[in-house]
Every structure is written in C-alpha cells, then in structure tokens.
Amino acid sequence: MDGFRFDLSAPHIVVPVRITGAQRVRWLNLILDTGSTSTVIDELVALRLGYNLESAPTVSVTTVSGTSQASIIAVRQIFAFGIAVDEFPVLVMPLPTQLRADGLLGLDFLRRRNLFCNFDKGILLTLPFSRSFLHRLALSAQIFSAL
Amino acid sequence: MDEVRPEPIEQIRQRHEGEWLLIKVTSHDKNGLPKEGILLGHFPDRKAAWDATEVIDGEVYVFFAGPTIPEGWEAVLHGWVSL
Numbered sequence: 213m214d215g216f217r218f219d220l221s222a223p224h225i226v227v228p229v230r231i232t233g234a235q236r237v238r239w240l241n242l243i244l245d246t247g248s249t250s251t252v253i254d255e256l257v258a259l260r261l262g263y264n265l266e267s268a269p270t271v272s273v274t275t276v277s278g279t280s281q282a283s284i285i286a287v288r289q290i291f292a293f294g295i296a297v298d299e300f301p302v303l304v305m306p307l308p309t310q311l312r313a314d315g316l317l318g319l320d321f322l323r324r325r326n327l328f329c330n331f332d333k334g335i336l337l338t339l340p341f342s343r344s345f346l347h348r349l350a351l352s353a354q355i356f357s358a359l
Numbered sequence: 360m361d362e363v364r365p366e367p368i369e370q371i372r373q374r375h376e377g378e379w380l381l382i383k384v385t386s387h388d389k390n391g392l393p394k395e396g397i398l399l400g401h402f403p404d405r406k407a408a409w410d411a412t413e414v415i416d417g418e419v420y421v422f423f424a425g426p427t428i429p430e431g432w433e434a435v436l437h438g439w440v441s442l
Contacts, residue, residue, distance in 0.1 A: 216390070222426060222427065223426060223427060223428055224427050224428075226427055228392050228393060228420070228422075230418075236412070236416070236419075237417070237418050237419075238412065238418075238419055238420075238421060239384060239393055239418065239419065239420035239421070239422075240420075240421055240422065241422045241423070241427075243427060254405070256405065256406060256409050256410075257409060257421075260409045260410075260412050260413060291391070293390075294390055294391055309404065309405065310428060310429055311427065311428060312379075312405070312423035312425065312426065312427050312428065312429075313422075313423070313427045314405070314421070314422075
C-alpha cells in the first residue's frame with residue numbers, strides 16, 4: 213500500500229476501516245491509538261453489524277479514568293492499511309457521544325506491521341517486517357520517499 | 360426518475376460538514392479505501408446514522424464529516440485489557 217495520508221489539522225489520526233460483521237459489511241472511522249492494547253468499536257455499531265452482545269464474553273478494561281466492562285466479539289474480517297485479518301477480536305463498549313468516531317484501532321492490529329509516521333507531511337506508512345538485506349533496502353526506499 | 364450518480368466521497372463530506380453521513384460505496388482507490396459513493400442519508404448524531412443502516416445491504420460507509428471531538432474538548436484515550 214502507498215502511504216496513508218492523514219489530516220494534519222485534525223486532533224487524531226482517523227483511519228477508515230472495513231469490518232465484515234455477522235450480517236453486514238460496513239466502513240467506519242477508527243482513531244489510531246497506539247496506547248490502546250485492543251481495538252474497540254462502539255456498542256451500537258456492533259449491534260448494527262449483527263452481533264448479539266448478550267451472549268458475548270466480557271473483559272475488564274482499564275482506562276486513565278477508571279475501570280469498566282467491555283464485551284468481546286470476533287469480527288469476521290477487519291481491513292485497514294491494505295491489511296485484512298480474519299476472525300479478529302474486538303472490544304465493544306459504549307463510546308461518549310462527544311467522540312465523533314466509531315472506535316479505536318489499537319496495538320493488537322497495528323503491531324502486524326512496522327509503522328512510520330511523518331507528522332510534517334501527514335503520511336503514515338505501514339510496512340511489512342523486513343526479511344532480508346534486499347527487502348530492508350526496498351523498504352528504506354519507501355520510507356525515504358515519505359520523508 | 361433521475362438516476363443518482365456516484366460522486367467523490369470528499370465532495371459529499373464538504374457539502375455536509377458537521378453531520379453524520381451514510382454513503383453507499385461504489386468505488387475504491389488504489390489502496391482499497393472508499394473513493395466514490397452515493398449519499399443515502401445525513402444525520403445529526405451517530406445513533407440515527409447507524410440505525411438507518413439496518414435496512415441497507417452492501418458496502419456502506421458511516422462517518423462524521425468534521426472533527427472527531429467538538430471544539431473546546433480534549434480526548435484522552437488509551438486502555439488496557441485484563442481477562
């Protein structure tokens with residue numbers, strides 16, 4: 213994938229993410245959050261994707277403001293930055309209405325690639341892990357072009 | 360009846376600044392991201408937009424056309440999970 217362009221004036225890096233749910237395929241905007249261990253989507257979104265949250269297991273989530281409970285579901289597929297992952301676990305919890313995004317793209321997804329972020333130009337590169345000297349050289353060229 | 364033609368999603372976003380949009384995706388860019396679509400609805404809040412998706416099949420994009428947090432607010436995210 214070419215570099216992902218993000219809005220330098222925005223308070224967050226917002227990433228369009230395609231989620232294939234139990235019944236439907238939807239694109240939604242998630243906030244890139246390297247501080248979140250897990251990817252999170254809003255409760256209403258999960259319901260509209262066709263998930264039954266009453267039978268979903270729950271986990272405890274610790275945030276800077278306290279602890280709460282979240283349901284955990286496995287979406288059929290999540291797609292972002294050109295990367296598709298099947299049966300991906302996602303936390304589900306109600307998000308504040310003031311947050312005008314539908315969740316967080318957390319480290320559990322992001323750590324599948326190396327991330328290079330140019331905050332001067334608003335370019336985010338997701339690169340595969342390097343396997344050889346020649347591969348590293350090719351990746352370096354991509355990073356150089358984003359500088 | 361006039362046929363509704365797809366238009367660039369960025370164009371729709373600019374026309375409906377400050378609203379939640381429900382767009383049927385009709386084409387993607389070279390990175391696989393939504394590029395063009397047909398506006399199916401525009402709403403004042405998330406709930407109204409997602410409720411409207413109930414009766415729509417296919418690839419649909421729901422998002423807020425504007426800043427992710429209102430002016431004067433700050434967002435502190437982060438979370439740790441314990442099983």
